[in-house]
Amino acid sequence: MRQDVKVSEIALVTGADRGLGRAITEQLLERGWTVLAGQVLDWPELAELQARFGDRLHVLPLDVGSDASVLAAASSAAQLVGRVDMVVNNAGINRSAHIDSVRDNLSFDDMQAEHNINAVGPMRVTRAFLPLMAGSDRKLLCFVSSEAGSIEASRRTGWFGYCMSKAAVNMAVKNLYNDLSCEGFRFRLFQPGWMKTYMRGTRNDEAALEPEESARRALSYFLEEPEPPTLALHTWDGEDMPW
Numbered sequence: 001m002r003q004d005v006k007v008s009e010i011a012l013v014t015g016a017d018r019g020l021g022r023a024i025t026e027q028l029l030e031r032g033w034t035v036l037a038g039q040v041l042d043w044p045e046l047a048e049l050q051a052r053f054g055d056r057l058h059v060l061p062l063d064v065g066s067d068a069s070v071l072a073a074a075s076s077a078a079q080l081v082g083r084v085d086m087v088v089n090n091a092g093i094n095r096s097a098h099i100d101s102v103r104d105n106l107s108f109d110d111m112q113a114e115h116n117i118n119a120v121g122p123m124r125v126t127r128a129f130l131p132l133m134a135g136s137d138r139k140l141l142c143f144v145s146s147e148a149g150s151i152e153a154s155r156r157t158g159w160f161g162y163c164m165s166k167a168a169v170n171m172a173v174k175n176l177y178n179d180l181s182c183e184g185f186r187f188r189l190f191q192p193g194w195m196k197t198y199m200r201g202t203r204n205d206e207a208a209l210e211p212e213e214s215a216r217r218a219l220s221y222f223l224e225e226p227e228p229p230t231l232a233l234h235t236w237d238g239e240d241m242p243w
């Protein structure tokens with residue numbers, strides 16, 4: 001008897017080797033997706049997933065802060081899989097968490113690096129991977145932002161570089177939505193909550209949420225169609241927040 005072969009959908013996840021990106025990668029693989037997993041440093045976590053999921057996981061060198069690296073990753077993706085259905089712009093850095101005031105020891109180099117990776121990075125990735133999404137029925141562009149980027153909700157006195165970069169990526173998403181929705185592209189903007197991840201270098205066990213829990217909520221939001229279709233900053237706990 002003929003068996004229907006279910007064709008695997010294909011996702012790109014940036015910053016896939018640790019924290020939220022690793023958890024999203026693992027859960028997409030468990031759902032049967034093929035994943036292009038962007039990696040900067042050689043952490044062992046993706047090798048463990050490779051052993052479990054074999055050729056549905058492709059690990060790609062991908063520094064979202066570098067034009068050359070992003071273009072090389074898109075070129076590798078074209079050769080490896082030829083199509084991408086979903087991009088998860090997850091990679092991010094926070095070098096501002098110790099800054100409480102403009103009078104503190106601000107590093108403008110750190111601010112530029114945060115802007116380059118957190119805000120310009122998703123633009124680089126989106127532009128480079130658009131041609132690979134043209135043949136997809138899903139055409140889903142997802143962005144991991146933060147409550148720290150919400151101008152209306154801000155109560156902080158510092159964290160300048162990180163907050164500014166997340167406000168900037170929110171603006172990028174709004175303009176991309178205005179630009180590309182008419183071509184069938186769909187957008188998700190997600191605030192993942194305060195997670196036990198590695199943004200400060202070591203795992204933050206004081207935080208509230210396991211990244212696996214946030215990833216589960218993220219994928220429900222990314223893969224279901226909101227009714228009515230809207231563009232919102234959607235939080236891990238199922239609410240939309242001002243941005």
Ligand SMILES: NC(=O)c1ccc[n+]([C@@H]2O[C@H](COP(=O)([O-])OP(=O)(O)OC[C@H]3O[C@@H](n4cnc5c(N)ncnc54)[C@H](OP(=O)(O)O)[C@@H]3O)[C@@H](O)[C@H]2O)c1
Nearest residue numbers: 015018019020041063064090091092146194195197198199
């Ligand atoms: N943690 C929170 O409480 C929280 C709250 C709100 C929003 N977020 C957002 O959630 C997303 C994921 O962060 P996380 O909490 O999972 O932090 P994480 O554990 O530090 O993971 C961040 C990932 O991004 C990668 N990365 C860093 N610089 C990169 C670059 N230039 N190019 C590509 N990848 C790069 C990291 O790789 P390396 O480890 O090799 O550097 C790592 O895999 C970020 O966008 C962050 O802003 C986090």
